[in-house]
Amino acid sequence: MKFTHFDEEGRSKMVDVSEKSDTFREAHASGFIYMKQETLDLILNKKIEKGNVFEVARVAGIMALKKTSDLIPMCHPLNITGAEIHFTPEPDKNRIKIDCKVRLTGKTGVEMEALTGVSVAALTIYDMCKAVDKEMIISDIMLIKKTGGKSGTFVRKV
Amino acid sequence: MKFTHFDEEGRSKMVDVSEKSDTFREAHASGFIYMKQETLDLILNKKIEKGNVFEVARVAGIMALKKTSDLIPMCHPLNITGAEIHFTPEPDKNRIKIDCKVRLTGKTGVEMEALTGVSVAALTIYDMCKAVDKEMIISDIMLIKKTGGKSGTFVRKV
């Protein structure tokens, strides 16, 4: 068991994937943002007006996941071929669930892209609401599933 | 109680801070990344070799917080005047604590910058270690303290 992002002398590097073939890959990550009940109410009421917090956060998350390799030092630049972000308000738990799915026909997996999409969507919700609630918590960002590539399918056990 | 990032008709906007004065502001955010015990052991052993996971994640977090306004749609661009990220391994809890402090003499707070620094540092740790552990969880990203600005000091109650 070893880290692939370091060479045998412990120096960080971008792993060589030149010889990998272009195959279809998909990753699904999710996470939560917890907030006061009043904050969630405001977001949900907002949603039926012209603008809405979710649409801004969705755009932010999608734009961010496209520049994952610009944020995470050893990530390979990838031409993402599909992405979507969904928000599921869970008012009884004072939280919003964020799901991000990313697709690629390419040489490496898109787990980091999906995790980045969730993270930046959550940060954007925080930003849009921080004037009324500074105690929101971003939690449980995790990989739910990935398919494709040499390491095959990963499904998180619940 | 209302959202400042929307106008009276519900359209998102970047809040006008033109008239605010340049004052000293500081924000401290923190978060955790949970992982298998073996993964944490590997990171800590790695740490005594030439390269190390923490240094890569620290650089990534600091570079990312400088482009917060490029990631979060309604964030104002800011000339951050200081930033640091610390990692505290907590082996008994199978997690690493991430703390990020950001400083600015400017017109708006740097909460989003501190939260972005924590998030991207955590994502980078995930990326560096995902070859050995895909089940890591990024959790409890929150604002610990902020000072400065019209809204004054905020300290999170434990």
Added chain:
Amino acid sequence: MKFTHFDEEGRSKMVDVSEKSDTFREAHASGFIYMKQETLDLILNKKIEKGNVFEVARVAGIMALKKTSDLIPMCHPLNITGAEIHFTPEPDKNRIKIDCKVRLTGKTGVEMEALTGVSVAALTIYDMCKAVDKEMIISDIMLIKKTGGKSGTFVRKV
């Protein structure tokens, strides 16, 4: 009458504004995107559902105007202090009017930022609708008004 972005030998340069003082400046630009009647109908109907073309285009325009200096070679980097983009559908003329206002307390004007906001908002509308209409036309992007700075107020004559 001469171009300030070239030196006396005709070489492009970024004009020196080091000695200018930080004053309040505002710029207002506008433009239009023309489209088929059916396309405009679709956008307007869409608007009452969950997502909407205007919110995506607004976010895109605001994010783009923050990186004007990254797009326009001789533009000074600026810490924009406020921005908003409005869309006014004009169904009888088969077009949407786009207005962008940008504010800054700083050393140079924000005309380019306002014009960039309009341009990228228009391009985003084109992108969101191009599957149904490739003949849209982006037109009449112009500066409406600017205030502040040594050159004073400019108001476009109608």
Added chain:
Amino acid sequence: MKFTHFDEEGRSKMVDVSEKSDTFREAHASGFIYMKQETLDLILNKKIEKGNVFEVARVAGIMALKKTSDLIPMCHPLNITGAEIHFTPEPDKNRIKIDCKVRLTGKTGVEMEALTGVSVAALTIYDMCKAVDKEMIISDIMLIKKTGGKSGTFVRKV
């Protein structure tokens, strides 16, 4: 007739093109910038000295079209394989015509890249000349032709 950038519930998304094959695609967009006769004269005289407005605008347009997916939220990142921008002064009409052609062997069309190239080249001309003429107008940015891809060839009717 429907928008592809929204799912069935109206949420914006990046369309999935994972299964599309890499084929040759080309797009040609054009636009105009109108200005005072004196401004155009200055540009054209400038052109025979060392630096010139067109070369700066050409570089800006080419650099911008490479980051189209960073500007337009739902655009796929693409590895553009060729691009050129031409300027045709039309002194009798007090305007400059801007043509941008972009080529790609890839999974989606490059219309947005060509339109972005024209837009940013026009904005750069505005910036280079705004000290002498604030009333310039950027107009008639449109797609002239596209070839390749499932939707085939589009040629704008004059």
Added chain:
Amino acid sequence: MKFTHFDEEGRSKMVDVSEKSDTFREAHASGFIYMKQETLDLILNKKIEKGNVFEVARVAGIMALKKTSDLIPMCHPLNITGAEIHFTPEPDKNRIKIDCKVRLTGKTGVEMEALTGVSVAALTIYDMCKAVDKEMIISDIMLIKKTGGKSGTFVRKV
């Protein structure tokens, strides 16, 4: 004598300059690119045609120095207030001298910006000419002079 970019335990950080005042600062860096005589001849002949290598390299250098803080991890983001890049062909030495001057009214020096401007201008010349000469060498990139700031004036001894 110690490194300011590390804390007392050896962790990299972005130095805190929050308390520094905004003062005028200037930096001048230079460097050379060596090439075959024929390559230099081609550039100089090119120069009298429509486009020219120097104008492309100048634009690239100026755009790059504006994003120095996006390239160099511990650099503070700065709103550069002026920049220029000059090229001096020295045909008898088969080289081109590159000079870059950067100005700022701000809290930290602009040495890194000037050095980055020289470096990217040199890289761009390499790129524009590499089809005819792969053996070019970029050399002697150094700080010539800086003024302003607490550490005062530095002038390189020849």
Added chain:
Amino acid sequence: MKFTHFDEEGRSKMVDVSEKSDTFREAHASGFIYMKQETLDLILNKKIEKGNVFEVARVAGIMALKKTSDLIPMCHPLNITGAEIHFTPEPDKNRIKIDCKVRLTGKTGVEMEALTGVSVAALTIYDMCKAVDKEMIISDIMLIKKTGGKSGTFVRKV
């Protein structure tokens, strides 16, 4: 012998590589940074503590080479498939050697990426050490070897 980045009328352009096939390509560039003996000693001592100059510079160089096409105007965007940067201190010559290797399966060579990696790694070393030594010199940045592509293998003669 002619420049490929200009058309027959001398206008700069991005060369069309649409018809090239995706083949394996590799480039190796190197360079040096010269410094005072005390500065090099400090770096080497630092290296055995927690953080180190080389790891920060390595991360910076790798992140920068991923955005080469964002820095060099006529460079094609590429999805780099592997990269590494090594530092070799040469205390007897008061310098550090920097080697950067970049790999790609794609349509154009990665010489510019390797040269950019060396340049930004060198600039980062300068930045990390400039508080103690402003007279460092970055020199002899050159292409050592490239393989792959139509123009075949290039090996620099020593």
